[in-house]
Amino acid sequence: MNRPVIDYQAVFQALPGPVALLTPELVYADANAEFLSMSGRTRGQVVGRYLFDVFPDNPNDRGATGMRNLYASLRRVVDTGERDSMALQRYDVEDPERLGVWQERYWSPVNVPVLAPDGSVALLLHRVEEVTELIRARGARGGERAPVLETELYTRARELQEVNERLRQAHAREREVALHLQRAMLPAPRPLGHHRAAVRYRPAVGALNVCGDWYDLADLPDGNRTVVAVGDVVGHGLRAAGVMGQLRSALSAASRVADGPAQALEVLGLYARSVDGAESATAVSVFIDWTGRTLTYSSAGHPPPALRHPDGTVTFLDQATDPPLGARPEHVPGPQAQTAFADGSALVLYTDGLIERRREDIDTGLLRLADSLARHGTTDPDTLGDALLTDLIPPSGLTDDTALIVVRL
Incomplete structure (x- = not known):
């Protein structure tokens, strides 16, 4: 059965509610018929013009806040990629046929991001519900209470807007602290002896660049081995x-004295039991032996690392997997496996945001990763890391945080 071809422009114009599309610079890109009818403007008076040139604040009302509140909401959507439902706004509109005459209007706007393939905000969908007639009708039934009712509604709207602003400021402060904490705790990529590695770190769309994923890579004291690890903490924000x-630092310290990755993850699993918020956290660790040309690895509930061989074939290191950190009711030694590698191979560690998609089996994501690795005939870490992100990040952006490490072997 052939699927019908959908004319989305016709659908947009037929929407029963007032809707407009704005660029991130707040210039009207389009407006449907209901929006034009509600606002009393023609298409030529709206499209291509700056929002607040079309609808400025009433200069005769010193207490007017509609423009300022709407601007703050729209900028918040652009900055965060998250929708914003505004409290009831009094936003007077100038009569287009009688300049200088302002009509008192009450609007309830919702602003929604329209995302580009790279996850950035390409457009803003601005939907407006006008409740002016409802307020007037209630006021008419209340007789002398009409002015009181309008004042009460407007005051309540102002109070709700102030609460939203305080919440936004608190969220912004949390984001700033969490970002500082991330930068302080995650190591800057550095040379591993004469070996090359690349790190890529991408937040989920709407996560405000604050992630629970982490990575670590360092040469061990014996001078012949390097440890590479990634992990994933459930959640976002300052707590995550x-x-x-805490987990990254603990594993980094344990790896420097452990016999191998299994023992290091055992220590981390015991430690995780005492850390609030570490429930269901996962991690994988690989010890690279440069002299023996072997990879020794162990996983605690984490997706398997991938090894790209010089001939382009891909092997997943999936023979030593345990449940997530601290999940076993009793402590038992963790699994560990070893495999050889040839010069010119590439080792890839990642978190689940790179491969997992909603309503999709994880094996599909692993096959997608293997196909991307096989197609790219390079083991240069920076080039390969960028290629993997280009291939595997969906057009709508990541729905989960992603850390990625590529090491040339």
Whole structure:
């Protein structure tokens, strides 16, 4: 059965509610018939013009806040990629046929991001519900209470807007602290002896760049081995960043004295039991032996690392997997496996945001990763890391945080 061809422009114009599309610079890109009818403007008076040139604040009302509140909401959507439902706004509109005459209007706007393939905000969908007639009708039934009712509604709207602004400021402060914590706790990529590695770190769309994923890579004291690890803490924000930092530091320290990755993850699993917020956290660790040309690895509930061989074939290191950290009711030694590698191979560690998609089996994501690795005939870490992100990040952006490490072997 052939699927019908959908004319989305016709659908947009037929929407029963007032809707407009704005660019991130707040210039009207389009407006449907209901929006034009509600606002009393023609298409030529709206499209291509700056929002607040079309609808400025009433200069005769010193207490007017509609423009300022709407601007703050729209900028918040552009900055965060998250929708914003505004409290009831009094936003007077100038009569287009009688300049200088302002009509008192009450609007309830919702602003929604329209995302580009790279996850950035390409457009803003601005939907407006006008409730002016409802307020007037209630006021008419109340007789002398009409002015009181309008004042009460407007005051309540102002109070709700102030609460939203305080919440936004608190969220912004949390984001700033969490970002600082991340930068302090995650190591800057550095040379591993004479070996090359690349790190890529991408937040989920709407996560405000604050992630619970982490990575670590360092040469061990014996001079012949390098440890590479990635992990994933459930959640976002300051709490996840704090847990992430604790687990990364603990594994980094354990790896420097452990016999191998299984023992290091055992220590981390025991430690995780005492850390609030570490429940269901996962991690994988690989010890690279440069002299023996072997990879020794162990996983605690984490997706398997991938090894790209010089001939383009791909092997997943999936023979030593345990449940997530601290999940076993009793402590038992963790699994560990070893495999050889040839010069010119590439080792890839990642978190689940790179491969997992909603309503999709994880094996599909692993096959997608293997196909991308096989197609790219390079083991240069920076080039390969960028290629993997280009291939595997969906057009709508990541729905989960992603850390990625590529090491040339």
